[in-house]
Amino acid sequence: VNKLAIVSISNALPEDISCLAANRMLAFAAYGSKIATIARGKEVVHTYDGHSGEVHLLLPLGDHLVSVDRDNILVVWDVQTEEEYLRLEPDPQVFGISAVMHPSTYMNKVLLGSRQGPLQLWNLKTGKLLFTFKGWASEVTCLQQAPAVDVVGVGLQSGSVFLHNIKVDETLMKFHQDWGPVTCISFRTDGPAVMATGSSLGHIALWDLHDRKLLAQMRDTHAAAVAGATFIHNEPLLLTTAGDNAIKVWVFESAGGSPRLLRERCGHSAPPTSIRHHGQDGFNILSAGQDGTLQSFSVVHDRFNKSLGRGSINKKKSKKKGLKLDTMKLPPICAFASETARQSDWDGIVSCHRGFVSVSTWSFLRGSMGSHRLEPEGMKRDRTDPTTATAVTVSPCGNFAIIGLSSGHVNVYNLQSGLPRGSFGSPTAHGGPVRAVALDLLGQMAVSVGGDLALRVWGFKSRALLHETLLPxxxxxxxxxxxxxxxxxxxxxxxxxxxxxxxxxxxxxxxxxxxxxxxxxxxxxxxxxxxxxxxxxxxxxxxxxxxxxxxxxxxxxxxxxxxxxxxxxxxxxxxxxxxxxxxxxxxxxxxxxxxxxxxxxxxxxxxLPGGASHVSHFHTHLPSHLSFNSIKSPLCPSQHVSHSLTHSLPPRSPTRSIANSETKEVRRWCWLPPPPSFAVPLAMPPPPGTLSMALCAIRKAQIPNAATKVVQLGHLNPKSEFSRSLEEAWESNDFSGPLRELSSLAPGTVESELRALGPAWGGSPVLLAAFLRSALHGLRSRGNFQLLQAQLALFLKLHLRELSEHEEVVRELAQVSAAHEDTWAEVQHLMLHTLCVLGYTRSALF
The missing domain is CATH 2.130.10.10 (YVTN repeat-like/Quinoprotein amine dehydrogenase)
Structure with a gap:
C-alpha cells in the first residue's frame, strides 16, 4: 500500500477469475466452477472441483473455505484435504444467496444475505439454520462486519444501508444513497466513526455514524462501479478498486473533511487505439485509449507509469466546475506525435481528437495537458464547420507541429507560443482528407499523404511543392x-x-x-x-x-x-x-x-501472456507435512515430463571426454603400450570395449582395395552386448535399451563400442542404421540431451564416410538431422530466454 508496487504475480489460471478472497497465508481465486488456492502469491497448491455453476462468492473461515455458485449451492471445503465438509442447497426461489460473511466472535457461524431480502444465520459445524432475519424487502448486495461486536452493515439493491444488531435483531441506523445499489461497505477503525459505501456509478459516500448524517461525497472516484472499498486497519487510508482498471489510495487528513488522492495505479479502462515510444532510450511508451486518456507506460518498472489525464475543452473552466462534466471532456485521441528535444521548455506532445478540429498539447514531464489549443483561426469563429484534425507530427527540433485536416489543409504551428506559422498548398494541400504528415530528419522537407491519392513533398521553409506521386x-x-x-x-x-x-x-x-x-x-x-x-x-x-x-x-x-x-x-x-x-x-x-x-x-x-493456453500443468500439490526426504531430485529420470527437455545426469567432464575421445586417442598413440591378451571362452561374449582394446594395434591399418585377400579381422570378432541390443531393437523397434546401456559405459568404452559398429570392425550397415534410429528415439524423447549429443558427434566423426555409402543409412541420417535441428532450436530458445531474464534481473532490479 505504501508504494502500490507489485509484490508477486501468480501463475495463470485456465479461465477468467470471477471472485477473490484471501486470509493471512493463502489466496483463493474462483474461475468457472472451480476454485484455486494460491500460496506465496504464485503457486496453485489446491484445486476444489465440486460446483456445477460459476462460483461468485468466497469466504475463508479458518481451516475451511465457503463458496457459493450461481446455482445457489453453498459448499464448505477443507482447505488442506480439498474435501467437502458441508453442502447446502436452499431453494433459489425462496432464498437465493447473494452475500455471505462471518460475524466476529461467532464461532462456526456465517450470515447469508438473499436476493429476496431476508438474512439467515447458519452453524456450519452442525449444518443447522439458527435464525432468519426478515430483511427489508430488497436484495442484499453486501454484508460487512462493523467495528462493534454483533453489528453488521447491510447494503441493499435499493441504495439503503442498515446497521443491524444480529444478536437482538434490531436495526440501529439507516442511511440511503441516491446512486443506485450499494456495492461495498467499509468502516474506519483509526478513531472517527466513519462508514464508506460504494455505488455502481463510481461514487463513494462517507457517513458520520455519531451524528447519523452524510459526511462527504467522493464523486466519480472511478469510471466504473466501485468493486471494493477498504479502510486500512488503524490508518486514515481508504483503498478503492473498480472495473476501470484502477486501484487508488485516499488519505484523510482531517476528521470531517473529504479525502485526497494519495497514490494510484491505473491503466486504460478501454482498449488503446494508438501507441508510440517516447524518447530514444525506449523506456517509455505513450498510449492513447478509447477512454480518452493518454497514458505513459514504462518497460522498466510499474512505478514509472503515469497518466497524463484526459483532454478538456477548457482546462481552467473544468477545474472550477469539476473535471467530470461531460461538456468539458474531449473525445478519444485518434492520432498523436511526440518529441523530446524541447520538452523541458514547452509541451512536446500533440494529439488529434476524434471529431474535433482543435489539437491539444501535452507535457510529458508535468504529466498533464498543456495550455495550447491549436486550430485554424477561421474555424474558431465558425463552429458549424465539420472539419476535423486527422494527422499530426512534431518536428525533430521540437519547435513546430504540422497538422493535417479533413478539409485537405496542412498547417504549421509553433509549439512554444501556439501561434500558426503558415500552411502548405494554395488554398489546400490536398483535395481530400489528409491521412498522414511527416517531416524529415533535418526539417527541410515535409511529406503529406491525402485521400485524393496524392503523396506530396514540400519544402518546409519555402512551403513550395517539390514533388508529387500518385498512389494506386x-x-x-x-x-x-x-x-x-x-x-x-x-x-x-x-x-x-x-x-x-x-x-x-x-x-x-x-x-x-x-x-x-x-x-x-x-x-x-x-x-x-x-x-x-x-x-x-x-x-x-x-x-x-x-x-x-x-x-x-x-x-x-x-x-x-x-x-x-x-x-x-x-x-x-x-x-x-x-x-x-x-x-x-x-x-x-x-x-x-x-x-x-x-x-x-x-x-x-x-x-498471449496470462492466457489459459499457457497453462498445462499448473498444479503443485503440497502435502500438509513436507520433509526434504519426500521431495524427489529434479534430475530423477522418472520425473521427466512430456514436452520438456532434460540435461544429462553424468557430470560435464565425461560428456566432453566422449566427444573428444578421437583427439585423445591420437595424442596418446605414440606411447600406448601393447594391449594385453584376453583369454575369453568362445561361448561367452567379451566385456564391453574388450573387442577394440584387443585390436588396438591395427587400428590404423589401411585396406588396399576391395579385391585384397587380406582377411579383415573385424569380421572374425564376436559381437558385443551393445551390438546385439541394437540388432534386437532394430527388429522390435524399441530403442530405449541400447541408449540406456550405452549411457552406463565409461567414455573410453563408448568410443570402442561405437567404432565396432563399422563394417571394417565387425559391424554392418544395419548396426549403423540401428544406432541412428536409437539416436532419433533419444532426440524425440528429450532425455539425456548433452550425453546424446556427445555420442552422436563421436559416431559421425568415426563413420561419416561409411554412412554415405548405404542408402538406408542415409535415410536414417536425414531423419536424425531434422530432429536435431528442431531440438536444438528449442534448447536455444530456452537458453536465450533464461539469459534475458537473468540479464534483466541483474541490470534492472539490482
Missing amino acids: AAPGGAILHRDSGLLAVWCDDLSVLVFDVEIKKIVRVLNGHGAQITDATFSPDGRWLLTASMDRSVRTWDLPSGWYIDVLAVSSPVVSLSMSPTGDYLATALSDHLGIYLWSNRSMYTHVSLRPLPADYEPRTEA
Missing part, C-alpha cells in the same frame, strides 16, 4: 523513418508502398496481408518494416531484399504497434485487450537466419 489506391496512413528517409504508406488495396523521400521515388511495393492494414513501424536501422493488419498478423519485411521474412499471428487484431528505438522490443496494442504486449527481438541476442517465407505460409497463433 486510397492511403490509410503512413509513417516515416527519419534516419533513412523511407516513408511507408499502406493503402486500401492491402499493399504497402515504400517511398524514398531523398530520391522521391517508390522503391518497394509489399503485398501479403489479407485484410485492412492498421499500422506500421520501422526497425531502428530502417532495414525492417513491420506491418499490422486486421487479419490478426504482424508481418516483418526485409526492405533491402523485399522479402517477407517473419510473421506473428495473435488471437486478436493488432490496432497499433511500435518498435523501440533500441530495437529490442516490439510493443503491440490489440483491439479487445486493455494492456500493451511486448515482444522480444531475438535477433538482438543471437544470430537469426533470415529466409523468405512463402506467400501461403500459415503461422502458428501465439498465445
